Amino acid sequence: MLSQSKVIVHYIKLAFFPVGLCLDYEWEPVRSFREVWWQMLCISSLFIITVWLVWRKKPIGFWGAWFFLILGATSSVIPIPDIIFEHRMYLPLAAIIFGVVILFFKIENEISFSGDNHERKWISFFFVSLFIIATILLVFLTRSRNEKYQSKEVMLRDIVRTNPDNCRQTLALITSLIHSAKFDEAEEMLIKLIERLDVRINDSKNCAREKNIFQQAAAYNAYGCILMEKGQFSNAVEKLQTAVSLASNKPVFQSNLAMALYHLGKKTEAIEVCKDGIKKYADYAKFYALLGYFYANDGDEKNALHYYQKAYEILPSDLSVRMDLAKLLVVSKNLSLRDYNKGLQLLTELEKETGKKAHNVYYLMAMAY
Secondary structure, rough: OOOHHHHHHHHHHHHHOOOOOOOOOOOOOOOOOOHHHHHHHHHHHHHHHHHHHHHOHHHHHHHHHHHHHHHHHHOOOOOOOOOOOOOHHHHHHHHHHHHHHHHHHHHHHHHHOOOOOHHHOOOHHHHHHHHHHHHHHHHHOOOOOOOOOOHHHHHHHHHHHOOOOOHHHHHHHHHHHHHHOHHHHHHHHHHHHHHHHHHOOOOOOOOOHHHHHHHOOOOOHHHHHHOOOOOOOOHHHHHHHHHHHHHHOOOHHHHHHHHHHHHOOOOOHHHHHHHHHHHHHOOOHHHHHHHHHHHHOOOOOOHHHHHHHHHHHHHHOOOOHHHHHHHHHOOOOHHHOOOOOHHHHHHHHHHHHHHHHHHHHHHHHHOOO
């Protein structure tokens, strides 16, 4: 409830002044009453006043009850993983809007039946001007906010700018930068993120330590992927080994480590990592696909075909697995392994899904015919 008092005050502030909106806050739970004493006082007072007004059957009390009851499902004593998300305020916001409209309606009525005509005109002019200014301001803020949704990267940058301590979305932004080949910027962010996570993990009062350890593992995994893209395979192996040691339950970290080891020339170790991963995660297709890739590159087409087929059985939707399997079935040096019909079937499916951009598909189809 301590955390939610801070959250509810923030929600109310945004309802009247929507500046500083953030898609994902990742706020940590409040540790002590001292941190939120005034927010707790405000919300408790509002709640007590609402209960008293409802008990006295005052109309305004039901408006307050409307707000608290709807918001109570996500902002009360009920434990939830993330203490704040703006979309939880969508329905309770209707209560605030309703209350503001009723308030202005009552003020307008009071003005209509009091004072002289000159005074009423000036007061009406004031409220109309206030309404126009508020409308223009909100239109500007809405347009500005919509610009943040033009792409995933722009939105993630806005989240990290608004809340720099959000490790979850910092990782998401780094991943987006990696996909856009912006490796230097991603690496710079990763170094800072790892340092920040080190501080959090070593903080004895940190109640989200387990989550931060996993985030640190993900950060080292991303760092390893960047170093692989840069051809620094030795450093990549070091980072990925750290990632696996921090989160051994993530097969994707192990598969990335296997790829880094293979490119470093440690093929036997790479194969062992994949086979060890299969023992733990028999349904993870990437291990089989990597083994197929390793064996195919080493000329062991029989083993390569076996593992590619296994990867295809587990994850038939994977385009790269289908492409590699089809290639082996069509152009294998071992004639006994070729299966033109099966290869052509896979290539036809790929043609429909990838279109004219997949030149390799058409080349292999020609070979199959």
